[in-house]
Every structure is written in structure tokens, then in C-alpha cells.
Amino acid sequence: MSDKFIDVASYQPDTLAYFKAAKKLGVKGVVVKITEGSAAGTNYVNTKATKQIKHAKEVGMVVSSYHFLRSLSVPDAKQEAQFFIKETKKRGLSTKSTCVIDVEAPDLTHNVAALTQQINAFSAEVRRLGFKKLFIYSNTSWFKTRINRNGLTVQDFWVASYGTASAGIPCKAWQYSSNQIINGAKTDISVDYQGLFTKATPRKQKKQAQKAIQHKKWVDNLGVTWYQEQGMFISDRTINLRWGARTSSTKIALLPAGSVVKYDAFAHSGGYVWLRQPRGKGQYGYLATGESKNGRRLNYWGKFK
Numbered sequence: 001m002s003d004k005f006i007d008v009a010s011y012q013p014d015t016l017a018y019f020k021a022a023k024k025l026g027v028k029g030v031v032v033k034i035t036e037g038s039a040a041g042t043n044y045v046n047t048k049a050t051k052q053i054k055h056a057k058e059v060g061m062v063v064s065s066y067h068f069l070r071s072l073s074v075p076d077a078k079q080e081a082q083f084f085i086k087e088t089k090k091r092g093l094s095t096k097s098t099c100v101i102d103v104e105a106p107d108l109t110h111n112v113a114a115l116t117q118q119i120n121a122f123s124a125e126v127r128r129l130g131f132k133k134l135f136i137y138s139n140t141s142w143f144k145t146r147i148n149r150n151g152l153t154v155q156d157f158w159v160a161s162y163g164t165a166s167a168g169i170p171c172k173a174w175q176y177s178s179n180q181i182i183n184g185a186k187t188d189i190s191v192d193y194q195g196l197f198t199k200a201t202p203r204k205q206k207k208q209a210q211k212a213i214q215h216k217k218w219v220d221n222l223g224v225t226w227y228q229e230q231g232m233f234i235s236d237r238t239i240n241l242r243w244g245a246r247t248s249s250t251k252i253a254l255l256p257a258g259s260v261v262k263y264d265a266f267a268h269s270g271g272y273v274w275l276r277q278p279r280g281k282g283q284y285g286y287l288a289t290g291e292s293k294n295g296r297r298l299n300y301w302g303k304f305k
Helices: 016-024 049-058 074-090 112-128 140-145 203-212
Strands: 003-008 027-036 062-068 099-102 134-139 157-160 173-182 185-192 217-219 225-235 239-242 251-255 260-269 272-280 283-293 302-304
Touching (some): 003 062, 062 074, 074 099
């Protein structure tokens, strides 16, 4: 059975009693509203956020944060992301915590491509600032009509749908009610399908798990060492797909942001992390997915699944 989490804003209490009551109901995580709009615009900060985070942690809940989007343009979306992360850091949440962009303001643009672009700009800025765990929140109708889901660089969705048997679209979390009463306060409640809002992976265990992975390796005719690994990569920017793992290799195609690439091996070469894409009949495509140094990834130009 999947665990449950709540989300809170200034409408909900910031008392320890409230979070103790939530914990007693079996709630294991909370997403706290931090900001809305930008410092140059709406400039809204949830005045209860600091105590909500403090008391949630005291009862042992996993704490995440969210921002209510008000952007009018791509530059505006980037400013909102900067405002959000600045205030999130002030409240002691680390870069390991999950962040959410709440996309539901009625006055956001009705141009699907423009809104999708603004969401992607916000997401890219949040990641640039060090927070890699990011969710998109909206309701089922918006995900179907106002947002181009396939064009989003973030593919982790938290979907609101009340009075239904399911969220209506594939997602990792479903907000199924806005009427959960906790200590007298009406509260949104969600189910967490993969533990991303309710389970904290100890850092030591995560490192041990990574060390336990053993990769089959080989050296190609150019002297590049390859490691076998099956997976999927989703780009957050345009990337060249080439016939070889060199920036000088002939281009096959220019992959737009949001492209999903299945790969079967990776390598560190020429200051980049390369992935190998099987293309059938013994042919492969190669793409750089981030910078590397001394065999270690320095950053990512997308996410792995």
C-alpha cells in the first residue's frame, strides 16, 4: 500500500499539535508552500512556512517544498525559480529535498507551447541552482489541455483529481482529496506511489548501493572505455546525436529538449559523459549528456530513468 502525504500553505496551521495529528493519521510527508510569483512581482512568501517545516520535521515527516507559478514569460519564470530557491534555502531545506512547481493559476497563458516553455525554464533554473528532485503539479484537465506533457523536461507528475477512481493520467503521486480534516483544518491529501514524498533514503545507504553496481566494460577501437548499462535519458536542452563519441563526429540529428533516449552503455571521453544509443543492424548513435572530469560526472544535461 502506498504512503500518504499532505500539502500545506497559510490556510493550514503551523502548530506542533496539527502535525502530530497528521502523523497519527498515518501521514508520512508534507509539501510546504514557500513562495508565489517573483521577488520583483507578487513577492509572496508563506509566513507560516518556517514553523510548518520545523514542526513537520519534529514529528518525523519527510519535508518537501512548492512554489505557486505566476509567470508571464520565460525570463519571469527564471526569476520565480530564483526567488523560490532563495527562500527554500533560508528555511533549511537541502538540495536533496523534493521541490514542486504548482501550475494552476487561472491567469497563466492559455498558449500551450508558451506555458510549457515557461515551466521548462523554471525547472532548468531550479536544477541549475542545485535542486535536482523536481515535480510538476497540476490537475488532470490542465495536464491534458493546458500543458504539453511530452514537451516537459521534468516527467515526474503530481496530479490532482477529486472524486475519481484514479488520477486519470500516469503519475507518481495523486492528490485525491482537498477535504481531509486534520486537527480541525481542511487539508489536501495525496498518495505517494514511489515514496518520493514520504521516504528519505539515508545518504550512506545510497552510496553503498551505487558502489554495489558492477558494470561490464570494454575498450573500443578509439581507446575509449565503455561500461554496459541499460537505461533512459531525458534531455533538458538540445543535444547533438552523433555517429561517434567525439564532438568532431558527424551529426545524425539535433535532439530537442525533452527527448527520450534509450541507451545501453556509457563512457567518459573528451571531458564529457557519452551514452550509446542502439539504432538497429549493429549501428549506434552517441550523445554527450554532461561534463566529466577524471571519470566522474560533474553535471547532467537532463535526467536518467
